[in-house]
Amino acid sequence: MSYKSGFVTIIGRPNVGKSTLVNYLIGEKISITSPRPQTTRNSIKAIYTEKEGQIIFVDTPGIYKTKNDLDKFMVNEAYRSLDGIDLIVFMLEATRRFTSEDKMIYEQIKNSKQPSIIILNKIDRIKKKELPLIIKEYQKHIEQDLIPISSKTGRNIDNLLREIFTLLPEGPQYYPDDMITDQIEQFIIAEMIREKTFYLLREEVPFGIAVIIEEMKERKDDIFYIRANIFVEKKSHKGIIIGKNGKMLKKIGMRARKDIERLLQEKVYLDLWIKIEKNWRDNDTLLKRMGYKA
Numbered sequence: 001m002s003y004k005s006g007f008v009t010i011i012g013r014p015n016v017g018k019s020t021l022v023n024y025l026i027g028e029k030i031s032i033t034s035p036r037p038q039t040t041r042n043s044i045k046a047i048y049t050e051k052e053g054q055i056i057f058v059d060t061p062g063i064y065k066t067k068n069d070l071d072k073f074m075v076n077e078a079y080r081s082l083d084g085i086d087l088i089v090f091m092l093e094a095t096r097r098f099t100s101e102d103k104m105i106y107e108q109i110k111n112s113k114q115p116s117i118i119i120l121n122k123i124d125r126i127k128k129k130e131l132p133l134i135i136k137e138y139q140k141h142i143e144q145d146l147i148p149i150s151s152k153t154g155r156n157i158d159n160l161l162r163e164i165f166t167l168l169p170e171g172p173q174y175y176p177d178d179m180i181t182d183q184i185e186q187f188i189i190a191e192m193i194r195e196k197t198f199y200l201l202r203e204e205v206p207f208g209i210a211v212i213i214e215e216m217k218e219r220k221d222d223i224f225y226i227r228a229n230i231f232v233e234k235k236s237h238k239g240i241i242i243g244k245n246g247k248m249l250k251k252i253g254m255r256a257r258k259d260i261e262r263l264l265q266e267k268v269y270l271d272l273w274i275k276i277e278k279n280w281r282d283n284d285t286l287l288k289r290m291g292y293k294a
Ligand SMILES: Nc1nc2c(ncn2[C@@H]2O[C@H](COP(=O)(O)OP(=O)(O)OP(=O)(O)O)[C@@H](O)[C@H]2O)c(=O)[nH]1
Pocket: 012, 013, 014, 015, 016, 017, 018, 019, 020, 021, 032, 033, 034, 035, 036, 037, 038, 039, 040, 041, 060, 061, 062, 063, 121, 122, 123, 124, 125, 149, 150, 151, 152, 153
């Protein structure tokens, strides 16, 4: 049997479940997820290897109407991921109807030369008998067949993988068997800290947060020491993050540490510092430093 391989980008509106799918496929948390839109900011490669071939999935930021320079970076990241790839997976969600943003993305896909697959995620959230109606509604706007899946329960993901392999060209194994992502540990650790702010902080606060790892080292007592700066846009946000008697920061640190320890498979001491950087989302130099500038 011939070996198939290729690069497959997953695009869609924010919050449809792109990163959840990637983590499910790889069986590890390499891309952060949250109940709020605009969680992912960078393109992240997730490498899926089996006997039949290798798929390099590219998780991308959700595509939406942009407001600031960080938004523009994120949406550009998503569009850039369409260059030089073998297949586009466009994700829709069963809990919503076709939106103007979906339309915008779909037009882009139709204009590109690459083949595409369209998936309908979150089918575990709807009643079984509603599914045909939801699909019918979507097919008024979409010409291709939809593949219904659940990234949470894994339903029909086997079928999705078979469909992807069918469309991929014959090709080499690009990455070694045991490699699951192109991201370095330092990036994933910073993301795990950032993710917790999406769960624990109100309103706009998480959207103005960036995390930079300043130091990582093995201590003599076999504890892995990590120092990270959490950047916020406003003084008031600093107060919110720290919380009453430092309680919030402690909570963020505890939850992040659990994820990081699972990732590194060792005990971690996480040292978090809050820094104020006014309007960093519109500041070229700061965006670069935080990794949000190509
Ligand atoms: N019930 C259910 N929830 C899901 C499913 N897939 C994703 N979710 C939830 O939907 C929310 C958004 O998931 P993400 O994976 O962060 O979405 P995303 O498309 O990566 O979002 P951005 O990075 O903001 O573009 C999270 O709360 C997930 O747990 C699914 O199949 N079923």
